[in-house]
Amino acid sequence: MLSPSDFDISRFDISSLDIPAQLALLKPVEISIPVVAACLLAWVWLRPRGKKIPGPKGWPIIGNLFDWPSEYQAETMAGWQKLYGPLTQLSVLGKDVLFLTSPRAISELFAKRASTFSDRPKLVFSEQMCGMNVLHPMTNFGEDFKNQRKFMKEVLAAEHLRNHEALLDEEGRRMLQSIFQTPNDCDRHLRRFSSSFSLRMVYGFEAMEIDDPHVLLAEEMMQLAEYAVIGGWIVDFIPPLKNLPAWFPGAGFQKTAVYYRAKILEMITHPWEEVRSKIAAGTMKSESFASLNMKKYEDGKHPYTETLIKATATAMYGGASDTTASAAWSFMLAMVLHPEVQAKAQAEIDSVTGGQRLPRMSDRASMPYLDKIVWEVFRWAPPVPVTLPHRNRVQDDFDGFVIPKDTTMVASLFSITRDEEFHNDPEEFNPDRYEDDTERIPWYVFGYGHRRCPGADMAQAQLFHQAAYILSSFTLTPLNDKDGNPIYPEAKFAGKMVRHPEPFGYNIKPRWAGIETLFQD
Ligand code: HEM
Numbered sequence: 001m002l003s004p005s006d007f008d009i010s011r012f013d014i015s016s017l018d019i020p021a022q023l024a025l026l027k028p029v030e031i032s033i034p035v036v037a038a039c040l041l042a043w044v045w046l047r048p049r050g051k052k053i054p055g056p057k058g059w060p061i062i063g064n065l066f067d068w069p070s071e072y073q074a075e076t077m078a079g080w081q082k083l084y085g086p087l088t089q090l091s092v093l094g095k096d097v098l099f100l101t102s103p104r105a106i107s108e109l110f111a112k113r114a115s116t117f118s119d120r121p122k123l124v125f126s127e128q129m130c131g132m133n134v135l136h137p138m139t140n141f142g143e144d145f146k147n148q149r150k151f152m153k154e155v156l157a158a159e160h161l162r163n164h165e166a167l168l169d170e171e172g173r174r175m176l177q178s179i180f181q182t183p184n185d186c187d188r189h190l191r192r193f194s195s196s197f198s199l200r201m202v203y204g205f206e207a208m209e210i211d212d213p214h215v216l217l218a219e220e221m222m223q224l225a226e227y228a229v230i231g232g233w234i235v236d237f238i239p240p241l242k243n244l245p246a247w248f249p250g251a252g253f254q255k256t257a258v259y260y261r262a263k264i265l266e267m268i269t270h271p272w273e274e275v276r277s278k279i280a281a282g283t284m285k286s287e288s289f290a291s292l293n294m295k296k297y298e299d300g301k302h303p304y305t306e307t308l309i310k311a312t313a314t315a316m317y318g319g320a321s322d323t324t325a326s327a328a329w330s331f332m333l334a335m336v337l338h339p340e341v342q343a344k345a346q347a348e349i350d351s352v353t354g355g356q357r358l359p360r361m362s363d364r365a366s367m368p369y370l371d372k373i374v375w376e377v378f379r380w381a382p383p384v385p386v387t388l389p390h391r392n393r394v395q396d397d398f399d400g401f402v403i404p405k406d407t408t409m410v411a412s413l414f415s416i417t418r419d420e421e422f423h424n425d426p427e428e429f430n431p432d433r434y435e436d437d438t439e440r441i442p443w444y445v446f447g448y449g450h451r452r453c454p455g456a457d458m459a460q461a462q463l464f465h466q467a468a469y470i471l472s473s474f475t476l477t478p479l480n481d482k483d484g485n486p487i488y489p490e491a492k493f494a495g496k497m498v499r500h501p502e503p504f505g506y507n508i509k510p511r512w513a514g515i516e517t518l519f520q521d
Contacts, residue, residue, distance in 0.1 A: 053089035053098065053401045055080070064090035068232055071496070074385035074414035077101045081415055087401060093237040097389075098409035103419050105398060106411040107448060110390065114449030115141075119391040121408040124235045124242050126228035129257035130264055134307055135225070136315035137388055141450055147304055148312045149454060155201065155289050156316070158457040164201060165361045168462065171197045172358070172469040176519040179474060183508045190328040191321075193466065198320035202313050203271045204278075204288030214271060215321075221267035222318050224260045226497045229388065267318075272310040289313055320455055323383045326500045327463050330381035330493075334373070334429050335476040336506045337488055341431060342476065345370050346511070349472045358518055359468035361461065367468065372431035374463045379442035380429045381491070383498055385414035387447050416444050473515050479505040 058064040067090055069076035077099050080088040086102035100106045109117045118141040127133040136152070139145045154160065171193050178189040188210055195215040196207035207215050233253055235242045246254035275291055278284040284291055293309045296302045302309065335342045348369045353359055364371060387410055395405045403409075418426040423439055433439045446456035453459070470476075478486040489504035510516065 051401060053087050053096075053403075054084040055089040055091070058091055061093070063092045063094065065092050068092060070230075070232065073410075073496070074412055074499075077386065077412040078415055078418065081412075087398065092232075093234070095237045096404075096407060098403065098407050100409060100411040101415050103416045103422055103444075106413075106416065107444075109392075109396075109398060109403075109409075110387070110411060110448035110451070113396065114451075116394055116396055117390050117392045117409070118450040119393050121236075121389045121391040122406075123229065123233075123389075124239045125231070125233035125253065125257060126225070129235065129242060129253075130224075130228045130260040132225060132228060132264060134268070134311040135264075135318070136312055136454075137319070138229075141393075144308060145450075147308060148315070151293070151304070151309075152312060152316060152454045156455050156458045161457060161461045162361065164458070164461075167197060167200055168361070168465045169358070171200070172465055173519040175466070176469055176473050177516075179470070179508060180510065180516050180519075183474075186332060186506070186508060187329060187503070190332070190466070191325045194325040194328065194462075195321045197462065198317050198324070200286070200288065202288060202317045202320075203275055203290045204284055204286050205271070205274070206285075217267055217270065218317055218321065221263055221314075222322060224263050225318065228260055230496060268311055268314045271317075272313065289316065316455070319453070320458070322498045323455075324459055324462050326383035326495075326498050327377060327381075327459065328466050329501050330383070331373070331377045331463060331467055332470075332476060332506065333489065333491060333501045333504055334377055334380065335471070336478050336504065337491065338429055339477065341373060341429070342471065345373055345467075346471050346475070349468060353472060355472075355512075359465075359472055361465065363468070364461075364464055369431065370468055370471070371464060372434045374460060374467060375434060375441050376429060376431040377463065377467075378445045378460075379417045379423070381493060381499070381501065382413055382417055382442075382445045383500075384445070384447075384453075385412065385417075385499055386497075387411045387413060387451070388497075390451065411448075413445055413447070417442060469519075473511060473518060474508050475511055477507045477509070479507060 056064055056067045058067070077088070078101070080099060081101035084101075086100065086105035088099040088101060090097050090099070100109060120138050120140055123138070127138055132138045136145070136148045139148060155163075174196075175189050175193040178192070179186055182189075192207060192210045195210060195212070195218070199205045199207050199212075199214055199218075203214070205212075205214050234250075235253060241251070244251040244254065246252075246258075272290060272294075275284065275288070275294060279291060279294065290310070290313050293302065293313075297304075297306055297309060345367075348367050349359055352363050352366045359367070389408050389410050391409070392403060392405060392407055396403050416422055420426060423442075424433065434441060443456070446453035446459070478488050481487055487505065489506075492502040493499045494502050
């Protein structure tokens with residue numbers, strides 16, 4: 001089996017995966033004449049013509065290589081919105097990438113003109129070299145895409161959420177029990193909840209800890225997938241370079257692609273084959289998305305190929321765990337920062353449960369304030385602040401600017417969360433903002449149009465469930481200084497595709513003595 005050391009993977013840590021860093025890693029001698037010649041040709045051939053979409057001024061040939069937002073994409077795009085308006089264009093080595101930074105541009109192109117703007121770009125590195133094209137997030141808008149959506153819906157659509165209630169309850173009790181035993185490790189307990197719930201829903205495997213081998217494999221796959229898609233690989237800008245042999249100076253991406261491909265394939269096949277062996281041995285404890293679809297496939301009743309089914313399972317698991325863990329951790333931060341919001345939610349929960357039981361999914365309608373908190377967490381700290389890249393299948397225009405066919409574009413959902421026309425005092429965490437319908441529920445944090453997140457209903461139900469369980473049993477407070485004054489943590493977030501709050505201090509205590517009887521059975 002391949003291992004990172006085979007390929008000196010250390011080159012590819014987060015900081016070295018953006019284009020400027022990749023180039024900086026090359027010794028001058030490695031930037032060989034053929035590579036420079038190819039860049040030049042590509043630039044001459046592909047350089048923008050006609051009315052230009054505004055953007056930072058670039059350099060000859062390399063264009064905006066050094067403006068590429070590899071870290072803090074959302075904040076960088078917010079800065080561009082102020083400077084350039086709703087559209088900002090970067091041109092890197094002759095290839096244009098469009099950044100949508102205003103709610104109007106995003107909803108116009110991704111929602112109203114969804115049939116034009118719902119393809120994914122043809123990324124040479126992630127798709128052709130790493131084999132990610134079979135995964136739903138990279139699948140183009142066509143037959144396979146529609147089929148994948150259709151049978152993901154059988155598990156994830158709002159009308160099927162009740163089927164997951166027993167699983168949420170079991171995982172939720174385990175989460176409360178862990179918080180009760182080791183309250184300083186909440187981050188770990190919340191992440192275990194997300195990973196284990198998704199693993200059980202998709203494959204039927206339980207994760208007792210966050211270092212469960214399935215969780216580790218999936219986390220590594222997700223990290224590689226993230227690097228592969230947004231790493232800014234030189235072959236995505238100059239596709240013919242994919243033909244360079246691995247020994248060629250500067251073609252280290254070839255070895256990386258081999259490693260990534262092997263890992264992604266392992267993630268697609270390994271858990272699937274394990275489900276098969278467990279079914280055969282009669283040791284599969286519960287049904288899952290994988291087991292149900294596998295049986296249907298083996299009985300010849302499935303209209304789809306096995307590859308399509310197992311890759312869909314991988315995409316579901318990959319899309320579900322890190323995003324929901326991020327949302328849960330942001331919820332904890334919001335509660336530490338806003339004791340009055342927490343107290344109001346606890347009073348609402350108690351009025352429904354009488355403090356005698358844990359909340360249920362059916363209580364959601366009776367807990368509108370907690371529901372608003374959930375939406376406010378998604379808005380205040382959007383877990384996926386920038387969409388995956390989209391591509392238009394035909395030429396179009398916006399505000400008089402021509403958007404040529406096959407343009408790659410990403411949209412800042414974060415910019416909508418902070419738009420003053422959408423939300424009053426957008427930096428404030430205020431669940432009451434949705435009280436009288438003057439402000440819209442931020443459903444847009446799950447994206448727009450055909451590429452909208454298929455797990456959106458599941459994610460809301462999951463965060464509601466976690467929030468209700470935690471607040472029914474515990475109270476969060478800030479740490480105190482030596483004089484007993486609260487130290488409110490600063491809300492800081494980091495990450496590329498999925499953003500998480502940076503570590504912060506907190507206290508968490510059971511709400512009353514003996515509360516553990518609610519969740520210990
Ligand atoms: C807090 C939780 C979540 C958030 C904020 C979130 C957000 C998003 C966003 C913004 C996108 C990209 C949309 C675009 O490219 O335009 C996306 C795509 C996706 N999400 Fe989620 N998501 C969450 C949870 C989930 C869950 C629970 C699942 C599955 C069980 C899931 C599966 C996916 C998949 C498969 C895609 C790719 C869709 C496509 O390419 O068409 N996500 N998500």
